[in-house]
Amino acid sequence: MPQPSLFNRLSIFAGLTFLYLPIVVLVVYSFNASRLVTVWGGFSAQWYTAAISNQSMVEGAKVSFLVAAISATFATALGSLAAIVAVRIRRFRGHHIFNGMLVAPMVMPEVVMGVSMLLMFVTLGIDRGPVTITLAHATFTMCFAAVVMQSRLAELDPSLEEAARDLGCPPFLAFIKVAVPNMAPAFVSAWLLSFTLSLDDLVLSSFTTGPGASTLPMKVYSQIKFGVTPEVNAISTIILGVVVFGLVTSRIVSRPSAKSNLAV
Amino acid sequence: MQSYVSIESLSKSFGLFTAVDDISIGIGKGEFFSLLGPSGCGKSTLLRMIAGFETPTSGVVRLDGEEVTDVPAHRRATNMMFQSYALFPHLSVGKNIAFGLQQDRLARSEIRQRVSEVAEKLQLTALLDRKPQQLSGGQRQRVALARALVKRPKVLLLDEPLGALDKNLRAETQHELVRLQRELGLTFIIVTHDQHEAMTVSSRIAIMRQGKVLQIGSPAEVYETPVSRYVAKFLGEANVFEGGTARRSGNELKIESAEAGGSVLATATDHISTSGRYWVSVRPERVELNKQGSGLEGVVEQFSYAGSGRHYRVRLKSGATLDALRVNLGAQDDLSVGDTVFASWMPQAARLLAD
Numbered sequence: 331m332p333q334p335s336l337f338n339r340l341s342i343f344a345g346l347t348f349l350y351l352p353i354v355v356l357v358v359y360s361f362n363a364s365r366l367v368t369v370w371g372g373f374s375a376q377w378y379t380a381a382i383s384n385q386s387m388v389e390g391a392k393v394s395f396l397v398a399a400i401s402a403t404f405a406t407a408l409g410s411l412a413a414i415v416a417v418r419i420r421r422f423r424g425h426h427i428f429n430g431m432l433v434a435p436m437v438m439p440e441v442v443m444g445v446s447m448l449l450m451f452v453t454l455g456i457d458r459g460p461v462t463i464t465l466a467h468a469t470f471t472m473c474f475a476a477v478v479m480q481s482r483l484a485e486l487d488p489s490l491e492e493a494a495r496d497l498g499c500p501p502f503l504a505f506i507k508v509a510v511p512n513m514a515p516a517f518v519s520a521w522l523l524s525f526t527l528s529l530d531d532l533v534l535s536s537f538t539t540g541p542g543a544s545t546l547p548m549k550v551y552s553q554i555k556f557g558v559t560p561e562v563n564a565i566s567t568i569i570l571g572v573v574v575f576g577l578v579t580s581r582i583v584s585r586p587s588a589k590s591n592l593a594v
Numbered sequence: 595m596q597s598y599v600s601i602e603s604l605s606k607s608f609g610l611f612t613a614v615d616d617i618s619i620g621i622g623k624g625e626f627f628s629l630l631g632p633s634g635c636g637k638s639t640l641l642r643m644i645a646g647f648e649t650p651t652s653g654v655v656r657l658d659g660e661e662v663t664d665v666p667a668h669r670r671a672t673n674m675m676f677q678s679y680a681l682f683p684h685l686s687v688g689k690n691i692a693f694g695l696q697q698d699r700l701a702r703s704e705i706r707q708r709v710s711e712v713a714e715k716l717q718l719t720a721l722l723d724r725k726p727q728q729l730s731g732g733q734r735q736r737v738a739l740a741r742a743l744v745k746r747p748k749v750l751l752l753d754e755p756l757g758a759l760d761k762n763l764r765a766e767t768q769h770e771l772v773r774l775q776r777e778l779g780l781t782f783i784i785v786t787h788d789q790h791e792a793m794t795v796s797s798r799i800a801i802m803r804q805g806k807v808l809q810i811g812s813p814a815e816v817y818e819t820p821v822s823r824y825v826a827k828f829l830g831e832a833n834v835f836e837g838g839t840a841r842r843s844g845n846e847l848k849i850e851s852a853e854a855g856g857s858v859l860a861t862a863t864d865h866i867s868t869s870g871r872y873w874v875s876v877r878p879e880r881v882e883l884n885k886q887g888s889g890l891e892g893v894v895e896q897f898s899y900a901g902s903g904r905h906y907r908v909r910l911k912s913g914a915t916l917d918a919l920r921v922n923l924g925a926q927d928d929l930s931v932g933d934t935v936f937a938s939w940m941p942q943a944a945r946l947l948a949d
């Protein structure tokens with residue numbers, strides 16, 4: 331591989347700095363001993379202790395994790411079904427529209443989705459709270475889960491299931507016994523992706539929440555209105571850690587390794 | 595003879611494209627039958643219709659006298675060995691082999707016994723706990739074979755089973771397949787586009803082209819008496835010249851061929867008339883090359899040494915080329931590039947073709 335030129339190295343450096351400097355600042359200042367957010371007063375983990383013992387924040391975290399876990403489970407189930415239709419029943423009438431509609435929510439403005447879901451819940455007379463947040467998150471993360479499942483399903487050798495059928499397995503059982511175990515990494519990956527997307531969502535949650543149900547990002551956001559405290563830095567760093575862990579695990583699990591993928 | 599596997603006017607179209615076009619074949623019990631043809635001629639599609647993976651557009655498939663055209667794959671007494679082997683990556687070799695028996699809900703002890711039996715037969719006993727991705731290509735191939743054989747199918751279908759093996763292993767495995775097939779008394783139908791493989795293993799071969807069967811016969815029949823120029827050239831090498839006026843004396847024909855630039859010999863056959871367009875075909879190993887004498891005159895243009903034989907390409911005076919093969923009997927080679935030679939053959943070495 332040729333060495334990148336000085337110019338290229340500089341531009342990568344500038345780009346990465348632009349992207350990650352704010353995050354670095356956030357993480358560094360979460361360990362600040364000083365009360366003032368922008369003045370360095372020595373190293374300390376006190377804000378983490380404060381965050382963990384802040385009852386309201388812990389409540390928010392509980393709601394967030396519960397919502398994320400349940401909505402990710404729904405999203406993975408629905409996304410897998412959509413992926414099976416898209417990959418296996420390829421040439422049905424309107425499959426182009428179906429495939430387009432499946433990924434459209436990825437680029438749809440969240441505000442629009444939020445408003446429409448709020449309207450729907452109001453019209454149907456559903457009380458807003460953790461349940462509606464979960465439904466909204468499942469809807470919006472489903473398309474991401476579907477894309478992950480779709481790519482794994484597409485690279486799965488179709489003759490595996492044929493071999494199972496040939497050996498006496500009815501088609502549906504062949505899918506369960508052969509395709510599903512070989513898609514297990516994709517399930518994990520889709521679930522983790524949906525989970526992290528749900529965990530850090532603010533807009534949809536704000537639109538679909540009701541009294542007394544606040545997710546962690548909502549709590550952070552409302553606290554920031556009274557000024558940034560080092561405690562917020564600490565909480566944000568924890569969220570960041572969870573999200574990065576989720577994404578990295580998702581990538582590692584879904585990577586087509588020699589182990590999970592028979593080359594021949 | 596009652597056919598064991600009987601394919602009657604079978605066709606399969608994908609949209610407007612006809613992949614298998616009105617094919618009828620009868621295959622006897624215990625045969626090793628090959629479907630041979632170039633890529634895309636419909637071999638796999640035909641095999642998959644016998645296995646039950648494709649629904650025929652029209653026609654009938656019978657197995658041991660029973661019509662199975664609409665029986666789904668999982669209830670057919672056929673088993674298939676896939677070109678990609680299609681071993682289940684999440685199961686060990688032992689569980690791969692046992693998979694089919696578990697579907698039949700056999701007793702655990704019987705499953706264990708049959709798996710170890712077939713594993714022994716195919717030298718897989720030491721590998722039963724491995725995962726497929728921990729095996730070599732040849733070992734995977736044997737696992738795939740074991741997995742299909744353990745079900746004791748009426749017919750074993752093999753789609754290019756040796757395509758992924760290197761040449762030496764391939765030859766060895768071909769003999770192994772024949773030995774197994776004889777020992778077990780099973781009916782094998784194999785798809786291949788390798789003519790040597792088809793000739794080596796089969797009791798009979800069907801030569802296919804563009805969804806149709808051109809000829810069915812034993813390896814010797816299709817090699818010695820091809821029905822068309824295409825078959826003659828597809829199965830081995832053949833020198834083919836268009837024939838002109840012919841003089842008959844007894845069973846012998848003396849044919850003037852403008853393409854060959856002289857007269858050539860052949861045996862007369864009843865079903866081909868020498869008044870229309872026809873061709874004369876002769877295999878390279880039947881061609882004799884002499885430095886003097888009579889026959890078609892030409893110049894040795896190319897020579898290649900192939901170990902078991904010496905291959906010469908002769909440019910005839912008419913401009914056509916002629917291939918000749920001399921079996922290597924250890925004698926000194928007396929021909930070299932640039933030599934003038936005369937090519938001839940016995941009348942029974944050449945065959946007339948109408949197409």
Ligand SMILES: Nc1ncnc2c1ncn2[C@@H]1O[C@H](COP(=O)(O)OP(=O)(O)OP(=O)(O)O)[C@@H](O)[C@H]1O
Nearest residue numbers: 608611613631632633634635636637638639640787
């Ligand atoms: N599901 C399908 N849909 C459309 N066309 C198909 C389908 N399956 C096969 N074909 C076409 O049918 C023709 C025959 O295919 P088939 O796989 O039987 O060829 P083959 O003789 O096995 O070739 P090869 O030696 O390359 O495996 C090909 O032209 C192929 O493109």
Ligand SMILES: [Mg+2]
Nearest residue numbers: 637638639753
């Ligand atoms: Mg094929």
